[in-house]
Amino acid sequence: MAKVQLTDLVLRDAHQSLLATRMTTADMLPICPQLDKVGYFALEAWGGATFDSCIRFLNEDPWERLRQLKKALPNTKIMMLLRGQNLLGYRHYADDVVTKFVEAAAKNGVDVFRIFDAVNDPRNFKAATEAAKKTGKHVQLTISYATTPFHTIQSYVDLAKELAAEGADSLCIKDMAGLLKPYDAYELVKALKKAVDLPIEIHSHATTGMSVATLTKAAEAGAEILDTVISSLAMGTSHSPTETMVEIFKGTQFDTGLDTNLLLDIAAYFREVRKNYKKFESSFLGADTRILVSQVPGGMLSNLESQLKEQGASDKIDEVLKEIAVVQKDFGYPPLVTPTSQIVGTQAVFNVLFGRYNKLTGESMDLLVGKYGKCPAPKNPEVVKKALEALKMEKEITHRPADDIPNEFSKLEEETKKILGTDKVAVEDVLTYAMFPKVAPDFFKKRDQGPVKFTAEPEAPKAAAPAA
Amino acid sequence: MAKVQLTDLVLRDAHQSLLATRMTTADMLPICPQLDKVGYFALEAWGGATFDSCIRFLNEDPWERLRQLKKALPNTKIMMLLRGQNLLGYRHYADDVVTKFVEAAAKNGVDVFRIFDAVNDPRNFKAATEAAKKTGKHVQLTISYATTPFHTIQSYVDLAKELAAEGADSLCIKDMAGLLKPYDAYELVKALKKAVDLPIEIHSHATTGMSVATLTKAAEAGAEILDTVISSLAMGTSHSPTETMVEIFKGTQFDTGLDTNLLLDIAAYFREVRKNYKKFESSFLGADTRILVSQVPGGMLSNLESQLKEQGASDKIDEVLKEIAVVQKDFGYPPLVTPTSQIVGTQAVFNVLFGRYNKLTGESMDLLVGKYGKCPAPKNPEVVKKALEALKMEKEITHRPADDIPNEFSKLEEETKKILGTDKVAVEDVLTYAMFPKVAPDFFKKRDQGPVKFTAEPEAPKAAAPAA
Numbered sequence: 001m002a003k004v005q006l007t008d009l010v011l012r013d014a015h016q017s018l019l020a021t022r023m024t025t026a027d028m029l030p031i032c033p034q035l036d037k038v039g040y041f042a043l044e045a046w047g048g049a050t051f052d053s054c055i056r057f058l059n060e061d062p063w064e065r066l067r068q069l070k071k072a073l074p075n076t077k078i079m080m081l082l083r084g085q086n087l088l089g090y091r092h093y094a095d096d097v098v099t100k101f102v103e104a105a106a107k108n109g110v111d112v113f114r115i116f117d118a119v120n121d122p123r124n125f126k127a128a129t130e131a132a133k134k135t136g137k138h139v140q141l142t143i144s145y146a147t148t149p150f151h152t153i154q155s156y157v158d159l160a161k162e163l164a165a166e167g168a169d170s171l172c173i174k175d176m177a178g179l180l181k182p183y184d185a186y187e188l189v190k191a192l193k194k195a196v197d198l199p200i201e202i203h204s205h206a207t208t209g210m211s212v213a214t215l216t217k218a219a220e221a222g223a224e225i226l227d228t229v230i231s232s233l234a235m236g237t238s239h240s241p242t243e244t245m246v247e248i249f250k251g252t253q254f255d256t257g258l259d260t261n262l263l264l265d266i267a268a269y270f271r272e273v274r275k276n277y278k279k280f281e282s283s284f285l286g287a288d289t290r291i292l293v294s295q296v297p298g299g300m301l302s303n304l305e306s307q308l309k310e311q312g313a314s315d316k317i318d319e320v321l322k323e324i325a326v327v328q329k330d331f332g333y334p335p336l337v338t339p340t341s342q343i344v345g346t347q348a349v350f351n352v353l354f355g356r357y358n359k360l361t362g363e364s365m366d367l368l369v370g371k372y373g374k375c376p377a378p379k380n381p382e383v384v385k386k387a388l389e390a391l392k393m394e395k396e397i398t399h400r401p402a403d404d405i406p407n408e409f410s411k412l413e414e415e416t417k418k419i420l421g422t423d424k425v426a427v428e429d430v431l432t433y434a435m436f437p438k439v440a441p442d443f444f445k446k447r448d449q450g451p452v453k454f455t456a457e458p459e460a461p462k463a464a465a466p467a468a
Numbered sequence: 469m470a471k472v473q474l475t476d477l478v479l480r481d482a483h484q485s486l487l488a489t490r491m492t493t494a495d496m497l498p499i500c501p502q503l504d505k506v507g508y509f510a511l512e513a514w515g516g517a518t519f520d521s522c523i524r525f526l527n528e529d530p531w532e533r534l535r536q537l538k539k540a541l542p543n544t545k546i547m548m549l550l551r552g553q554n555l556l557g558y559r560h561y562a563d564d565v566v567t568k569f570v571e572a573a574a575k576n577g578v579d580v581f582r583i584f585d586a587v588n589d590p591r592n593f594k595a596a597t598e599a600a601k602k603t604g605k606h607v608q609l610t611i612s613y614a615t616t617p618f619h620t621i622q623s624y625v626d627l628a629k630e631l632a633a634e635g636a637d638s639l640c641i642k643d644m645a646g647l648l649k650p651y652d653a654y655e656l657v658k659a660l661k662k663a664v665d666l667p668i669e670i671h672s673h674a675t676t677g678m679s680v681a682t683l684t685k686a687a688e689a690g691a692e693i694l695d696t697v698i699s700s701l702a703m704g705t706s707h708s709p710t711e712t713m714v715e716i717f718k719g720t721q722f723d724t725g726l727d728t729n730l731l732l733d734i735a736a737y738f739r740e741v742r743k744n745y746k747k748f749e750s751s752f753l754g755a756d757t758r759i760l761v762s763q764v765p766g767g768m769l770s771n772l773e774s775q776l777k778e779q780g781a782s783d784k785i786d787e788v789l790k791e792i793a794v795v796q797k798d799f800g801y802p803p804l805v806t807p808t809s810q811i812v813g814t815q816a817v818f819n820v821l822f823g824r825y826n827k828l829t830g831e832s833m834d835l836l837v838g839k840y841g842k843c844p845a846p847k848n849p850e851v852v853k854k855a856l857e858a859l860k861m862e863k864e865i866t867h868r869p870a871d872d873i874p875n876e877f878s879k880l881e882e883e884t885k886k887i888l889g890t891d892k893v894a895v896e897d898v899l900t901y902a903m904f905p906k907v908a909p910d911f912f913k914k915r916d917q918g919p920v921k922f923t924a925e926p927e928a929p930k931a932a933a934p935a936a
């Protein structure tokens with residue numbers, strides 16, 4: 001019986017996508033008893049941008065959030081999203097920090113590690129994967145999905161085999177921009193199921209409006225686990241609604257067995273909670289299909305538009321969208337996900353404003369010389385040469401970038417002690433400092449004041465539409 | 469080659485669902501040259517609630533809108549939604565009015581008549597269908613989709629055969645509330661295609677988030693035409709995005725052949741136009757899955773909530789939702805669409821507030837004694853008896869309700885002459901008066917002032933979300 005399981009992303013990706021990652025732990029805990037009864041494969045509840053948001057905006061200790069959620073969800077696996085060797089920060093860390101981080105995450109409550117890397121370089125998964133395997137937790141390795149001439153089914157099959165060899169317990173296809181079309185998902189999942197003997201989970205954003213169909217066809221092709229979000233925080237740049245998928249599969253061979261009435265109670269809860277975050281909502285909540293041609297994620301598109309506006313060049317947006325395709329190719333076809341989406345996007349803006357590659361950003365240089373790892377395809381040697389010259393380097397880095405980083409945990413620990421003014425610090429605090437060295441000191445100072453709280457503003461009544 | 473065709477609803481159902489039917493002709497005409505190039509099966513652009521909205525809110529002559537659209541769309545069929553013997557009003561009209569209306573609609577620009585009846589009584593389609601056939605235009609007869617114990621595949625097949633016998637050129641499955649699940653759509657279309665040799669068009673609202681999957685599976689089952697809306701007015705209580713369906717089917721046997729870049733230009737236009745109607749937007753634009761259990765359309769749900777609020781009984785909503793199922797059964801399982809949705813909903817509220825059937829509304833009585841036609845299933849005889857007694861009638865009406873209405877066009881013409889103060893009136897004005905006798909006189913007086921105009925208010929900037 002090909003029963004399908006669901007992972008609900010309501011506690012992480014949903015509010016990261018729709019509410020600028022602002023949901024507080026206080027707004028999560030009251031519904032945990034119900035969430036814990038559903039019978040999800042997992043609840044994605046930690047990692048991604050939530051760690052950053054906790055200390056930057058919410059004055060919440062992210063480790064304390066994890067412990068509280070774990071306690072409130074005794075029967076449900078907690079999934080975290082981990083950016084490979086970047087962990088939850090924005091640089092590559094030394095292996096000892098990666099190991100410590102994964103150990104602490106497992107100890108504090110993470111049951112499923114979903115690990116990805118922006119350029120899909122298997123070597124960037126390695127340290128996190130090995131550490132996660134040692135904790136005995138479920139290790140899910142992720143294929144970041146892109147549609148470029150390089151990204152054929154065969155290239156994904158090759159990557160899947162490499163990730164399987166790394167020891168993955170399951171694979172995830174991560175479609176961060178809603179590019180994965182239903183029939184392509186069908187072909188891809190079929191091919192992956194044939195190549196590797198691992199459960200496959202689909203993470204497909206609803207941005208373009210096709211995600212529900214994509215999940216449906218992926219299930220038909222044999223995907224065992226689907227990422228969804230409870231309806232009241234679903235769709236738009238978020239994900240397919242949980243109840244919708246449950247109802248679609250009810251009575252079929254893919255039946256999830258989940259209780260729609262219980263899910264509707266949870267949806268009602270988050271419908272109210274959402275009102276607390278109205279000021280953080282994205283203004284457009286429908287379907288944005290532009291990406292199907294431009295390949296540019298919606299969040300990236302807004303960033304580009306504001307960059308151009310600052311430069312008084314708003315009329316150049318179409319040119320920039322075309323230039324992105326050029327840059328992505330020259331850079332070796334990295335998928336457009338954090339941080340490569342920003343790197344490629346900003347470089348495209350620079351190319352349009354100042355002439356192609358007349359001005360390379362520091363991040364572009366690093367990506368070009370291999371500091372982010374091996375990009376999927378060969379790069380444009382002319383552009384790589386420019387970067388090498390600018391960085392006064394002889395040749396590209398071809399080894400694993402983290403091999404150049406000496407162990408650094410002790411040093412970070414000493415710095416944390418200094419900041420906290422004690423000679424004994426929790427490993428979690430060291431890791432918080434390691435992730436966001438600029439934000440953490442301030443957070444440590446204010447931590448005792450406790451989390452911020454958001455409340456709903458009264459809403460003006462709107463006209464109701466007739467049904468026809 | 470099973471090529472799929474699309475009907476775009478952007479000029480009618482999209483703004484009826486999302487913007488309280490307020491879009492003006494002035495906001496439609498500038499994009500018509502592009503719309504006319506797309507190659508749609510048709511553009512739904514008239515009928516439904518637009519006629520009412522034109523004269524009530526926009527000070528626009530709906531016939532003039534039709535003529536202008538026809539002129540601006542020389543290569544595209546214009547579809548209208550016609551409520552059978554109700555035409556665009558809220559009562560049954562005499563056959564001569566139905567005939568005159570259909571003739572005038574055809575003459576002024578309608579190319580496809582989509583005709584439906586709230587209780588799916590084929591006799592209520594008859595006069596409109598015969599008149600439409602005589603004009604030589606395409607006649608599409610509609611099955612209003614409901615999920616009740618009565619509504620089996622066989623009941624739909626039987627209805628489809630009856631509608632085919634009426635002379636339908638095509639059939640439409642009208643899923644006004646997003647209840648049609650993908651695999652159910654597949655089975656239903658398969659069964660209908662086997663039973664009748666007619667093209668099938670699917671009209672499935674996006675309310676519950678499953679419409680894109682539903683259209684996809686319907687196409688797999690052989691549906692030739694799908695209703696979509698250009699992305700910037702899609703999703704929520706509207707429909708599946710046009711570009712999304714085009715991209716899903718591209719390169720498959722269902723390829724629509726439409727040009728995504730042209731569609732993106734149209735989407736960009738309506739993205740801007742939509743801003744003019746911000747004050748009319750429904751506040752919730754995501755997926756509402758409550759209907760999958762309650763079967764109650766979103767618009768109806770809002771109405772119920774405000775009715776209960778007025779009575780200080782907001783806490784009774786769950787009771788009312790349960791009562792709706794009882795009333796729908798007792799009333800012979802009418803699909804919940806205008807006007808039956810209002811009738812059943814209000815009666816359920818009355819039942820909860822005053823005790824079951826202690827107070828019957830006038831409309832409930834009419835529905836129970838057959839004045840709206842034959843309901844799909846047998847009614848509760850006890851409740852029918854109450855209605856008969858209240859109306860001092862011997863027995864239910866079993867003939868076609870319109871048979872009781874003597875021709876009335878001449879009388880309406882005389883009244884219109886009086887109102888306009890002339891002795892020669894256009895048939896279109898008589899029909900406008902016939903549809904909305906309370907609103908039309910005022911409209912006639914102010915018509916010369918020309919249409920109202922909506923403009924966008926400046927918007928506050930929002931925080932952008934990262935893509936992950």
Ligand SMILES: [Co+2]
Pocket residue numbers: 467468481644671673
């Ligand atoms: Co509709």
Ligand SMILES: [Co+2]
Pocket residue numbers: 013176203205935936
């Ligand atoms: Co995501």
